[in-house]
Amino acid sequence: MVNHYTFGPIGIYKPTRVLENAPRASDLGTNILFLENKIGTCSVLRKKADEETSDMAVNALRNLQTKGIDLQSLDVMIVITQHPDSYGLPHTSAIVHEKMGLPNTCATFDISLGCSGYVYGLAAITGFMQAIGAKNGVLITADPYSKTVREDDRNTVLIFGDAACATYVTNDVDTGWQLIGGRYGSEGSGSDSLCINESRELFMNGRDVFNFAAKRIPNEITSLLKETGIAKDNIDKFLLHQGSKYIVNALTRRLNLPPEKVPINIENLGNSISSTIPLLLNDIEGDKNIKCVLICGFGVGFSYASAILKRK
C-alpha cells in the first residue's frame, strides 16, 4: 500500500560531549582493537548530566527549523522514547510542546519503542495523520541510554551513544521519502534480554540479542522484498539498525548484500537506538542518485520492523 505522506528533512542533534572508548576499554578489561574492529565504536556521544530527553528533542527540532520547517504549522508531534523525562508522566512530547511553544492544535503523544521505533513510528504517524486529516507532523526519536547505562558494564557503556532526530512528515510537498510497504512484528519471549532491571539499570544479554537479529531479520527483509515485488538489486541502500558493526556485518553476509550498500556510521557516535536509522537517512540526503532504500530496525522487546522508502 502506498502511503501519500512524505518524510524529510530530518533535524539532527548530536551532543558535543565525546567519550573516547580507548581509555575506558582498558579500565573495563576490553581490547580496544576488538572494540573498534568488531563492535565498531571508537567513541560514543553523551548528553550532559542535566540535559533531559526533551532538551535533546528540542535541539533536534531547532535543527529542523534551520532546514526551513515552520514548526507553527505542525498538527502532530510524536516522540519515540523509552527514557522519557522524569518518570514518563507527563509524556515527554507534552514537555517538548511547551518548550518549543507549539500551537495548541498540535496533537502530541509518546510511543514506547526502542531500536525498531523509527520504522514503527513512520507508519504510526502517517496512519494517525491520515485518520485525523492532518497535513504536517514531526516524528522525534530521543532515547538517551546514558540515563540507565552502568558505567562499569562493558557490554553496554562502550556501545550506546546519545542522539536525537526530528523527521518532518507532510502531505503538502512532492519531495522527500515515501513509505512503500512494511513488515512489523514482535518476539516477546526476548523481553528480558534487553531491559531495565530492578536497580533501574540497563541490562543486555548480547548473545540473545545477536541470535534474535541473526535468525529473524534476514527472513523479514527477504519477505518484505518478495511482498513488495522489489528486487534486492533495485535497493540502493540497506539502512540497518546500527546495533554494532558486528551485527550489521553478520546480516550483510547472511543476506548476501554488497557491503557498499550497507553503511555503518557508529564509529564516533555509538548505537543511538531509534535514532540510528534517521541518522543514516540524513547521511544520504544529499545523494539524489539514491532513490530507493530499505530500512530495518530491531531490538528491545524483541521488536522488529522493516520498510521500503522511495524518493518522491
Place this chain on the structure above:
Amino acid sequence: MTGINLRDSLIEYLIEASPMFEAEGLKNSDDLYDAGLDSLDMVNFLLSIEENLGIKISDDELQDLKTLGDFLVFLESQSK
C-alpha cells in the same frame, strides 16, 4: 554424522563466524580463543551449531568448552 564430518562442519562454522580465522593447522587440543576467536565470533559459532545441528549450547555448558576437541566430545554426546 561421523567424527571427521563433524570436525569439518565445525571448522566451516568457525570460518563463517570469523572469516579471518586461521583454521589450517588447528589441533583439537587448541584453545579457540588462543587461536583467534573472540567473544562475538563465539556467539556466532554457537548460532551456526544451533541452526545446522539443532543443538543449543547453554552459557553454563559453554564454560567447559574451550577447545575444538571439547566441542566434538560434547556434540557427539548430545547426538547419541
